[in-house]
Amino acid sequence: MVTTMVIYGRHPLREALRAGIRAKVVYVADGVRLDSDLQWLLTEEGVTVRTVSRAQLEQIARSPDHQGVAADIGEFPLAPLREVLQRAMESSGVVLGLDHLQDPRNAGSLIRSAEAFGACGVILPPVRSVGITPAVVKASAGACFHLPIAIGNLRQFAKRFEEAGGFVAVLDMDGDDIRKAPKLRPLFLVVGAEGEGVSASLKAMAHAIWRIPMTGRVGALNAAVAGAIALWEVLYRQG
Incomplete structure (x- = not known):
């Protein structure tokens, strides 16, 4: 970091x-x-x-x-976890969690999407994660300066989020069609690393597991694209 x-x-x-x-x-x-x-x-x-x-x-x-x-x-001006949690609860908003992403371009792109679509903040784990580096800042086009970014254990944050009255959802290829998902607010939405996906411990505590429906022959979307689509879905289409 x-x-x-x-x-x-x-x-x-x-x-x-x-x-x-x-x-x-x-x-x-x-x-x-x-x-x-x-x-x-x-x-x-x-x-x-x-x-x-x-x-x-x-x-x-x-x-x-x-x-x-x-x-x-x-x-770099990192935010306290409690600030991100409070913002989400007060606004019934969406917080994005990045579960052990290693590619700075994916991480930066997701932060950019989170800021563009109006998320309350972004949480990254302290280990096995790219963190906030100059390359991530560049990939975010500077968006990381306009929303709170905190570092912390995602599972612990998810537990606190649920205890405060929020919901936890993760993206997974075997999940339910996100287009048919009910509106959950406040929401902690977790995107996993390519290949590994979201960790089993987070899946186990999630209220919902969603997938991005696909009709093409490509096996999967990369994390940045899948996360951006999911953010648009929950912040714009669901309203």
Whole structure:
């Protein structure tokens, strides 16, 4: 788990600044011109901007996918588990759980979908999980700065969620058709890693197990696509 990080990419930096994250320093590759709105945000916040070579920037970002900019944001603002739980109970909302996802692109994409569709927050486990890394931030296009993200044991959170009056649902290929699912609120929706799926202990305590119906020949959707469809289903179609 990375708590002090250098993020990279224009969208992550823009969204961090919009969310009130104050960058310690921003590194811009020599010859790169920042978008006017991004430059305005940096000027308004009085952020130190340093021009470096592209080779130096790649070393700073530890990735070639930096789009000419990187920023040291210090410690990532993780949320307490109780805050996510409280938000869900007060709004009868949906919390997304990511059960041991290893691919930062899938994790980031799911966080982006959760923020876009109006989830109350995202919970990731402390072990056997990609966590919140610069690559996840990049894949989320900065969405991770706009909703609470907490780290904790998913099974324990699910138990507390149920005790507080909520429901737990998991995605699984052998579950019931999500299109026919009853509306459950507040809801803790858990998406599992590709291949492994959701852990047996979480399935055992779930109030519902849902699948995404498919008619094509492909065996399964990846976690990011399946999770995005499920989020749209429970947050938009069910209303």
